[in-house]
Amino acid sequence: xxxxxxSPFVTRSGLELSAxxxxxxxxxxxxxxxxxAGYGPADPxxxxxxxxxxxxxxxxxxxxxxxxxVRSQTMGDSVGCAACLEPERGVFDARAFERVxxxxxxxxxxxxxxxxxxxxxDAAAGGxxxxxxxxxxxxxxxxxxxxxxxxxxxxxxxxDVEAHISALLNHVNVYTHVAYKNDPTILGWDxxxxxxxxxxxxxxxxxxxxxxxxxxxxxxxxxxxRLRTVDACVGFIYPHWSLSLGVVKPWIATCRRAGKPxxxxxxxxxxxxxxxxxxxKTFLDTLHRMPEIAGDSFWALEAHRDGHGWLPIPADTxxxxxxxxxxxxxxxxxxxxxxxxxxxxxxxxxxxxQLIRAHNYAMRxxxxxxxxxxxxxxxxxxxxxxxxxxxxxxxxxxxxxxAGAANYTVQRAARASGPWQTVCARCVTDVxxxxxxxxxxxxxxxxxxxxxxxxxxxxxxxxxxxxx
Numbered sequence: 001x002x003x004x005x006x007s008p009f010v011t012r013s014g015l016e017l018s019a020x021x022x023x024x025x026x027x028x029x030x031x032x033x034x035x036x037a038g039y040g041p042a043d044p045x046x047x048x049x050x051x052x053x054x055x056x057x058x059x060x061x062x063x064x065x066x067x068x069x070v071r072s073q074t075m076g077d078s079v080g081c082a083a084c085l086e087p088e089r090g091v092f093d094a095r096a097f098e099r100v101x102x103x104x105x106x107x108x109x110x111x112x113x114x115x116x117x118x119x120x121x122d123a124a125a126g127g128x129x130x131x132x133x134x135x136x137x138x139x140x141x142x143x144x145x146x147x148x149x150x151x152x153x154x155x156x157x158x159x160d161v162e163a164h165i166s167a168l169l170n171h172v173n174v175y176t177h178v179a180y181k182n183d184p185t186i187l188g189w190d191x192x193x194x195x196x197x198x199x200x201x202x203x204x205x206x207x208x209x210x211x212x213x214x215x216x217x218x219x220x221x222x223x224x225x226r227l228r229t230v231d232a233c234v235g236f237i238y239p240h241w242s243l244s245l246g247v248v249k250p251w252i253a254t255c256r257r258a259g260k261p262x263x264x265x266x267x268x269x270x271x272x273x274x275x276x277x278x279x280x281k282t283f284l285d286t287l288h289r290m291p292e293i294a295g296d297s298f299w300a301l302e303a304h305r306d307g308h309g310w311l312p313i314p315a316d317t318x319x320x321x322x323x324x325x326x327x328x329x330x331x332x333x334x335x336x337x338x339x340x341x342x343x344x345x346x347x348x349x350x351x352x353x354q355l356i357r358a359h360n361y362a363m364r365x366x367x368x369x370x371x372x373x374x375x376x377x378x379x380x381x382x383x384x385x386x387x388x389x390x391x392x393x394x395x396x397x398x399x400x401x402x403a404g405a406a407n408y409t410v411q412r413a414a415r416a417s418g419p420w421q422t423v424c425a426r427c428v429t430d431v432x433x434x435x436x437x438x439x440x441x442x443x444x445x446x447x448x449x450x451x452x453x454x455x456x457x458x459x460x461x462x463x464x465x466x467x468x
Contacts, residue, residue, distance in 0.1 A: 195221025
């Protein structure tokens with residue numbers, strides 16, 4: 001599926017965002033790992049680069065969900081790790097920037113805008129701000145995003161942040177040949193994850209951003225709504241953190257009085273936040289009815305894994321009691337159209353995903369369309385040998401998942417050109433360990449995989465691959 005390139009820039013007029021003279025209102029998704037995967041707290045995989053396929057699959061899935069904006073902290077804020085944009089103070093890694101370049105190019109192809117974060121909370125220990133402090137040997141016991149006071153005032157540290165911003169905004173994308181400061185794919189710069197930066201720091205950093213980049217929105221929390229350099233307010237809505245919509249409404253009102261729109265750029269979707277789907281739908285409907293809400297994004301979308309199946313559950317815990325109370329992907333990670341986790345059934349995840357999809361289209365003033373045909377899968381291997389089926393010999397087929405696919409059909413042929421025989425009629429999903437064919441005809445046979453969406457419509461078949 002191809003989409004028109006994103007253009008022009010998103011701008012603000014009063015309580016509304018606009019693009020090309022039309023109101024721009026969105027429902028979106030958070031995909032934290034597009035710049036650096038395994039970057040979050042307690043993520044056992046550790047920082048590493050996502051693949052092209054994983055990035056493309058995430059954007060294709062977001063598009064199928066009706067999202068037109070993706071927020072991704074690691075496309076701007078990664079510091080202090082080997083895979084980060086700035087692994088050491090003042091050192092910027094071209095390989096890490098290449099991953100962000102590719103993600104921006106992919107977003108552009110999928111017609112999706114991106115919100116990168118400049119200072120976040122997901123670096124190795126304590127958060128991005130704590131990394132800057134350690135670089136300058138400034139000790140803050142139990143440093144965290146809410147406990148890093150010298151970060152806001154130390155002029156040397158502020159200079160380090162500005163150096164990071166300069167490198168980020170002036171970087172020229174190796175795929176599009178457009179500097180980030182000139183790329184309309186970027187909706188705006190999120191100064192701080194959560195938005196809660198002090199006004200004095202916000203004013204200085206926002207002015208620095210404006211000195212380099214006159215095109216993009218500057219996003220910050222409601223405490224900074226009256227700053228002329230801030231275009232829109234941002235914040236979280238997480239009832240499980242005592243951040244219900246009722247708690248956040250006064251912050252939204254502060255922004256409205258300042259003539260600024262509000263973006264709920266992280267909200268919880270699972271049953272730890274909304275015990276029933278009816279309660280979750282009521283929340284989404286309320287956001288839709290509030291004209292000062294310019295957009296929102298759920299936390300957080302995952303994708304298929306390069307090779308086969310799904311990316312692992314982030315910050316995983318196998319303790320069912322703990323999973324409902326700690327920062328674990330067992331509750332917040334959304335796999336589309338839905339999988340089972342320790343706290344969520346596959347059916348519940350799938351149903352809530354469809355509520356999000358309907359909401360995303362409603363925010364754009366559109367009717368919910370039929371599901372798009374999934375793209376062709378890629379068969380990654382067909383190995384002939386012993387299988388797990390009673391020790392029988394056969395061919396096991398693996399493929400890279402197809403965005404939006406609910407299940408797959410597997411076909412076999414004696415030749416690459418066919419004719420094709422269906423050996424598995426929509427009988428396998430991306431949760432399964434591929435497909436094993438233990439028939440006598442499996443040896444040396446050719447296989448292809450056909451994806452089906454939630455409406456039962458098929459996408460194109462994969463290329464044929466021979467068992468070996």
